[in-house]
Amino acid sequence: MSIQQSFPHSSIAIVGMGKGGTSILKLLLQITGATVKYICDTNPKTEGMILGSRIGITCLTELKGSDVVRDRSLNLIFEATGKKDIFEYLQEEVATYCTVIGAVGARVIYYLLDGQQKITEELQQCKLILSEKVMERTEELEKSNLELQRQINDYQELNKKLHQINEEKTKYLVNATHQLKAPFAAIQSYTELLLDGYADTFSEKAESILRKMKDRCILLSSSIKEMLELANLNSFLEENLQTDTENLDTILQKVVDSLHPLIKRKHMIVTFHSGKRPHIIRCNKKQIEALAQILLENAVNYSDPGMPIDILIKKDKGGRILFSVSDKGIGIDKKNLQNIFKEYFRTNRGVQKSYNGSGLGLAIAKRIAELHRSDISVDSISGEGSVFKIEFPK
Numbered sequence: 001m002s003i004q005q006s007f008p009h010s011s012i013a014i015v016g017m018g019k020g021g022t023s024i025l026k027l028l029l030q031i032t033g034a035t036v037k038y039i040c041d042t043n044p045k046t047e048g049m050i051l052g053s054r055i056g057i058t059c060l061t062e063l064k065g066s067d068v069v070r071d072r073s074l075n076l077i078f079e080a081t082g083k084k085d086i087f088e089y090l091q092e093e094v095a096t097y098c099t100v101i102g103a104v105g106a107r108v109i110y111y112l113l114d115g116q117q118k119i120t121e122e123l124q125q126c127k128l129i130l131s132e133k134v135m136e137r138t139e140e141l142e143k144s145n146l147e148l149q150r151q152i153n154d155y156q157e158l159n160k161k162l163h164q165i166n167e168e169k170t171k172y173l174v175n176a177t178h179q180l181k182a183p184f185a186a187i188q189s190y191t192e193l194l195l196d197g198y199a200d201t202f203s204e205k206a207e208s209i210l211r212k213m214k215d216r217c218i219l220l221s222s223s224i225k226e227m228l229e230l231a232n233l234n235s236f237l238e239e240n241l242q243t244d245t246e247n248l249d250t251i252l253q254k255v256v257d258s259l260h261p262l263i264k265r266k267h268m269i270v271t272f273h274s275g276k277r278p279h280i281i282r283c284n285k286k287q288i289e290a291l292a293q294i295l296l297e298n299a300v301n302y303s304d305p306g307m308p309i310d311i312l313i314k315k316d317k318g319g320r321i322l323f324s325v326s327d328k329g330i331g332i333d334k335k336n337l338q339n340i341f342k343e344y345f346r347t348n349r350g351v352q353k354s355y356n357g358s359g360l361g362l363a364i365a366k367r368i369a370e371l372h373r374s375d376i377s378v379d380s381i382s383g384e385g386s387v388f389k390i391e392f393p394k
């Protein structure tokens, strides 16, 4: 290990290679810029002398008249014998070009250098501990990363299984619902036959029961139709959606016309606000018709007779075409707004106003909007009315 701090370039000799001299040699060997050129001791077998000769330092056993006092390239001599006469001899010989540090000075310098080395060693030790800790932590992180990845994989697998189970469940439900369709249609037509007098006449009471049976059959058939429609839409993929360029104004007018009997029965007036220019969109016509019908039927069903309904079609500033259906009906409580597009959700006031609903219309509308990458939203104030809005992508 070397002391990193830079040391002014020095050419050095050490006189006296006992314990002190040897320690100074060992320290100096680690200092960049310090070159020990000579070491000198009467005993060539001291540890310092053996070390010096092994690494190629000139080792002298006689000081007087040697290169130590003749070599003018030397600029530092450590006198480590502690003998006064040797110190004085060196002072006399080399004082003009070289600094002689006596035994006490050498000891002080030794302690300073040794302290510095210890600090360096401690720093090195800290560095080592730190990098070990970093390695440990990295290992731990890698381990928890692996565990996390394993858990993600497990969840993904579980999710896949849940998805499969859900699909199975939907298939089963669709099949079961489909099988209900025919018996209900049969019950409905038998009831109609009875009401038409095919099997004799009935008392007023029996006829009223038969009419109720027929109404319930119609209601159930319509619910079954909606359930099947939603199941189909849910399993339908966006990329399979067949679209054409269509005139939105024409589609909406057609829907209003088809609902004319219902609108007339409730003495309502539907007003169009669409400007002169046609609004052209790419869509699946049948689905947009179904969506508009759901919104318009709701506006009629959840409003009192005689109330107005407004249909607005326009292009917004960003170039998106949108349409909205506004009514002045019962409105929707704030707390219910977030649930309104969920399957089978109906508000209490909605049920009171129109008993015969299945709560699937808006779920179907939402799915159709999704398939068209459109946004469907609602603004409503309870008791004042609602505005349902569809925004088509640009």
Ligand SMILES: Nc1ncnc2c1ncn2[C@@H]1O[C@H](COP(=O)(O)OP(=O)(O)OP(=O)(O)O)[C@@H](O)[C@H]1O
Pocket: 226, 294, 298, 299, 302, 327, 329, 330, 331, 332, 340, 345, 346, 347, 348, 349, 350, 351, 356, 357, 358, 359, 360, 361, 362, 363, 385, 386
């Ligand atoms: N225009 C509206 N004004 C007030 N409430 C509405 C309006 N449209 C929908 N709702 C509320 O949202 C609920 C869900 O509507 P949705 O159309 O999904 O089902 P529904 O009308 O009950 O039955 P159906 O599936 O036969 O249409 C309704 O029951 C009603 O409570």
Ligand SMILES: [Mg+2]
Pocket: 294, 297, 298, 357, 361, 362
């Ligand atoms: Mg509805």
